[in-house]
Amino acid sequence: MTALFTIILSFIGALVCGLMPAGAHHRIRWVALAFAAAGLGVSTVCCVNYSGGEFEDFLEAEWIPSIGISFVTGYDGISLPLLLVTGLVAVCGVLFSWTLESRANQFYAFYFALIGGVYGVFLSLDLFLLFVFYEIAVVPKYFLIAIWGGARRQFAAMKLVLYSFGGSALVLLGMLAVFFLAHDASGEALKTFNLLKLQQGQVPEADQQWIFPLIFVGFAIMAGMWPFHTWAPTGHVAAPTAASMLLAGVVMKLGAYGCLRVAVGLLPAGAQDWAPWVAVVAVINIVYGALVALKQDDFKYVIGYSSVSHMGFVLLGIATLNLTGMTGAVLQMFSHGVIGALLFALVGTVIYSRTKTRMLDELHRLIDRMPGIAWVFIVAGLASMGLPGFSGFVSELYVLIGAWGSLSGWIVGGAGLGILLTFGYTLVKIHEAFFRERKTSDPGDAEISYPAMTLPEKIGVAILLGSALLIGLCPWLLTDKISLSLERMLERFPN
Amino acid sequence: MDYQQLLLALLPDLLVVVALFAALGVDYSRMRGSRLAERYQMACRISAAGLIAGLAVILVQLTQAWSFTALASMTDGQLELNTGTLTLKALLYAMGLGVLPLAKRDQITPQVSEYFALLLLATLGMGFVVTSRNLLGAFVALELVSLSLYAMTVLNQARRASAEAALKYLTFGAVSSGFLLFGLSYLYGATEQLDLNQMTGLTDEPMLVLAYLLIFVGLGFKLALAPFHLWAPDVYQNAPTPVAGWIGSGSKIAAAALLIALLKPVSSTLKDALIPALAALAVLSMVVGNLGALRQTNLKRLLAYSAIANAGYLLVGVVAFSEPGNTSVIFYILVYSLASLGAFGVVAVLTDTLGRDAEISDFNGCWTKTPGLAVAFLVFVLSLAGIPPLAGFLGKFYLFYAAIGAEPGAASWNDGFYWLVAFALIMSVVSLYYYLRVLKAFLVAPSDDGKAASIAPIKIGWAAGVTLCLLAIAVLALGLWPEPLLNLLSD
Secondary structure (H helix, E strand, O other): OOOHHHHHHHHHHHHHHHHOOOOOHHHHHHHHHHHHHHHHHHHHHHHHHOOOOOOEEEEEEEEEHHHOEEEEEEEOOOHHHHHHHHHHHHHHHHHHOOOOOOOHHHHHHHHHHHHHHHHHHHHEOEHHHHHHHHHHOHHHHHHHHHHHOOOOHHHHHHHHHHHHHHHHHHHHHHHHHHHHHOEOOOOOEOOOOEHHHHHHOEOOHHHHHHHHHHHHHHHHHHOOOOOOOOHHHHHHHHOOHHHHHHHHHHHHHHHHHHHHHHHHHHOHHHHHHHHHHHHHHHHHHHHHHHHHHHOOOEHHHHHHHHHHHHHHHHHHHHHHOOHHHHHHHHHHHHHHHHHHHHHHHHHHHHHHHHHOOOEOOOOOOHHHHOHHHHHHHHHHHHHHHOOOOOHHHHHHHHHHHHHHHHOOHHHHHHHHHHHHHHHHHHHHHHHHHHHOOOOOOOHHHHOOOOOOOOHHHHHHHHHHHHHHHHHHHOOHHHHHHHHHHHHHHHHOOOO | OOHHHHHHHHHHHHHHHHHHHHHHHHHHOOOOOOOHHHHHHHHHHHHHHHHHHHHHHHHHHHOOOOOOOOHHHHOOOOOOOOHHHHHHHHHHHHHHHHHHHHHHHOOOOOOHHHHHHHHHHHHHHHHHHHHOOEHHHHHHHHHHHHHHHHHHHOOOOOOHHHHHHHHHHHHHHHHHHHHHHHHHHHHHHHHOOOEHHHOOOEOOOHHHHHHHHHHHHHHHHHHOOOOOOOHHHHHHHHOOHHHHHHHOOHHHHHHHHHHHHHHOOEOHHHHHHHHHHHHHHHHHHHHHHHHHHHOOOEHHHHHHHHHHHHHHHHHHHHOOOOHHHHHHHHHHHHHHHHHHHHHHHHHHHHHOOOOOOOEHHHHOOHHHHOHHHHHHHHHHHHHHHOOOOOHHHHHHHHHHHHHHHHOOOOOOOOOOOHHHHHHHHHHHHHHHHHHHHHHHHHHHOOOOOOOOOOOOOOOOOHHHHHHHHHHHHHHHHHHHOOHHHHHHHHO
8 A cells, every 4th residue: 555655645746736826836846845755755665665576565456347447556676666766756857847937836736647647557557557547647748848848849749649649549459459368277268457367367379469569569659669759859858857857767667667567578478479579679779869869969859869779778678588688678767767867857957047058059168167067967978878887887788688698699789889879979969068169159158157056956966866876886776676576577478 | 007107207307397388487477577687597497496306306216216117118118217228317417407507608599498498308308318218209309309409509590600500400400310210110110119128139131221221320410420420510610509518418318329229139140231331430430520620720610520530439339239338338428428518518608708609729828717617628628538537538448348349359450340449549549639739728828818809707607617517527537436337327
């Protein structure tokens, strides 16, 4: 029951913030911070209490028995890191929106509705319930982007929502097929959406062949899978900072989590047959995302495409279908959630609010003019690049080792190329933004030095960078839990 | 025949008829010289009293204090009062009650008592359609509904467009009624039965196939299925908004319930002959409705196209030809109607002072002027779009569930209804574009105060406010906890 409070608190938070008067943004942000922190607290408690392997904090109740729908929640080692990252990003999102004044009550209403949906997905153990939460998380994104976003926000918001619902349409179809086709050992139809019961039974192998791509692609659209990734950069760029942190930090993980928990978890035979294709697409994601990031002029687009590239590692990890690779995938979800959110916060709020531009050719020698912020960004950029000591290094290493074990050498080579390209664009873009002299000289402008980070920004940076560092140094804090639960999932694989 | 039992069974309808005559009589005698507002007030109160009394009696009937088990056979199926039909009738009366305060606000005509009398007549007819299992009884009741609605469409005599829309509605409607009656007569000719309960296992003889095709034309018109939808956009746009709301909700429930009742005796051979026609209607309606709605700039017209699209989704449940399918269709049309009535209610409240058709852009900045209405509208439109946790999502899910469950095996792509469900899902994604465009005006866009004609802050009035609030709560509650209603309907 403990974990359920993350969902309940978020929705109560949405209601409370929404009902507060619009002018009271000073009070609203404290209320929002309190609710976000409470959510983080609950997920931390869950994480600390969790012992291993099985589902804990299990809750099962009848909901709509006439169509086989029950209310089942619980978490295991796969959902825990994601609960944690949701809590972290939710708190930091509030911190980095500290100065938001326009329609603050509505902003946090949508913000918490989104977070509640995300927590719900990670905790649901009933396919229908999971889908409901998954869809609940979509609509608030539209409003967050369309109301508070930047340039081209209407377009970006609509594109993001249509892509999301396109994905859910595929998932829904696959989900209904699983419901009707799954049977138990004796061949009797299960007719249930309960994930645990579905895992006990199985879907006929011939049907897994076509259901797996439906569900996998449906979820992977939200994970930014090539060629359906284009919503991600435009959406991230147009979104207000807190929303782009959530988008990159947790919403993309919803998709990856769905791929892992539902597509791979329920359809192992389908997963085995399709894994090589998934791996190919994942490598395209890694390499293509990095190449496109290299060519961007807008700092936020660079981060947007780097997200696409990093999500490729998650997909690659899932495609390995072995313990090491999949552990890496889950760890990469955590890692990119934290670091991606940090990068978006730095570019979208910390740098942009001072320079009023995100175009790389207009930024120049920021290292002199905002040294503190510049060094924080450089550290974050290196963390994203996979510097040892940060979580990104560990997770990508796990994924590559896993891929070496089960996928062809070309795939691993491609991923290695992707890592080199990641080094390339990270260093090039850091150079362009922080060290390069501006081509057109405007002597007056170059003298301006910018104010240092505010306290909320400092706290936010400390939380996100600290957790990336902590997991980078002590990955066993999470990997132990992740791999115990993944073992349970892999036990059910044929052969 | 046990007349006492008949009286008890028909007591709700009698109460409504009494209220109808009371409204007419009082308006013509005591209120003769009164101001328009007072006459509206009085007529609305009398009608509301009648519907509330009727509703109360239906609720007592639902508790099965009186037993009507033998009634259906005694009356040749004219009255089939079981839990399912009584629930539908109660919901129809409750929704009719919700239309009254909206009609009272919008004082479009000096013929006050006629307006309310027609509203009550339409509600009465809908109640009969859903409780009747007799071909003739159901047809007459459906005509009662239609004729009342034709007349109400033209009540605003100041608008030429209303007259044009009503004329279209009447001509199309008359032709379609002809088709329906023709189909019913073939059905009677083939089975020699008027009582639907007595018909079972109808096979695919040509006469019956023809009968059902004719019935689809007739009911397709009432449900605004493409290609019989041509009247809908004009009527929705030009009828008084509360009337359009009632056309888009109550009459749809009646028609869908009748369609399900008529399809129940179909055997599997006839079923196979009818499915292609139904599937074609479904696909066509989804395409016409969703693609048509993309281009609309008028909100009521957009809701008309959305109604066409939703009628298409509805047929996805009909083709299942199963118990869950039938329940899902009735459930869906109910939740659709609640949301549709709510959406029209919000439009009615916001635009009845505007004095002209409301374009979508007229609602810009609604969130600053009337945030409550904007939130209510959000709930209604998201339910129409099928977003959880609102009832519209569950309704749609249940339709697809039933369609796939009818034939879950899938050896090739055209086995079962996977393709139809996939098509409906794609179309739902398309529909999101226009629903969000409307919501953008309500919730995202800043208000353009420079424009003189945009909607002004207005007094909602307690009755309309409570109605909209209850509708929004119902839409949310049925999404979160549909089980009780599903159980009542599947009885």
